[in-house]
Each structure stands twice: as structure tokens, then as C-alpha cells.
Amino acid sequence: MEAVIERENLRKALAQVKRNKGAAGIDGMTVDDLPAYLKEHWPTIRAKLLDGTYQPQPVRRVEIPKASGGVRLLGIPTRRA
Template sequence: MKQDDLHVTVKPFEIPKRTLWEAWKRVAANKGAPGVDKESISAFQEKLGPKLYKLWNRMSSGSYHPAPVRQVLIPKGDGQVRPLGIPTVGDRVAQMAVKMILAGAKV
């Protein structure tokens, strides 16, 4: 066997799968509008296992890239508007997982 035939299966980033599950529960509890992909929380939940696995795989391998953010204009009290960015549900799960890891949350 040549060295080129060996495949390394170690991920560069240690992200417990349980962390993504806990992050998902927090994002789902917050509800929120769909992002640029128009996928709602309930639509994401319909394929939850594969979606969380794909997200975990991308994050732990270093190949995760967030989608663009949907912009919504929110009216202000003075009659003007301010922009609000809405990430996709998957990106919100990723953000929550990173927040939990950085905060040292026990899962």
C-alpha cells in the first residue's frame, strides 16, 4: 500500500455533534423568519438529521461558508427605515453553535 492510498478521517475542528443539536433547539425556540433561501424553521426540521450532519461536516472540516443574508427594512420611529439582516436557518444554527463553543457552554 502506498502512502497516497491512506485517507485521513480526522477533522481539523473538534465540534461535537451534540453542540449542533443544542444549537438547533435554541434556534428553533427563537422561531424567526426564513433567510435568503426561503427555508423556514419547519422546512429545515423536516430534514433535520441530514441538514445538521451536513452542517457539522462542513464546519468541522473547515469548508463551511455562510449564505448571503436576506435584508429586510424595518421602520423606525422617525419615519425612516433601518436594514436588518436575516441569515438562513442553517447559518443561525452554525452561529449559535460557535457562540456556545466560545462561551464554553456545557452540552
């Protein structure tokens, strides 16, 4: 878990979400709002991750149409701790 929560890993994850033009989850927070939220709340989130008490919130489910027909399910997570 220490490797997962390293600052550089967090930066890479956020950059990937921005590159993918990540959509808001059920909480409505945009990718542009996320850095400020993390700056304020990261110490609490980090502590919960390390002590095993972090409980992720529900994801927003979206159906993405496939070119070959059918749909692909996509889960969009929220940012709240």
C-alpha cells in the same frame, strides 16, 4: 466550535428563531421546514463547520421602519449548506 454545534445549542437556537417568528431567507425556507432539513443535512453541515469549509449563503436584507424615523437593516440568513 464544538460547543457551538452541540445538539442542545442547536435546539435552543431553533427555539429562539421560532419564538421570534423568523422569516424565510432568500431560499424561501420557512421556520417550520427547518427541522426536517436539519435532520437530513445536519451531519454534512456539522462536518463542514468542524473542518472549516462551511461557506454561509447570502442573507436577505430587509429594512424595518423605526418608530423614531429611519430604518433598521435586518439580515435574514438562509439554511443551505
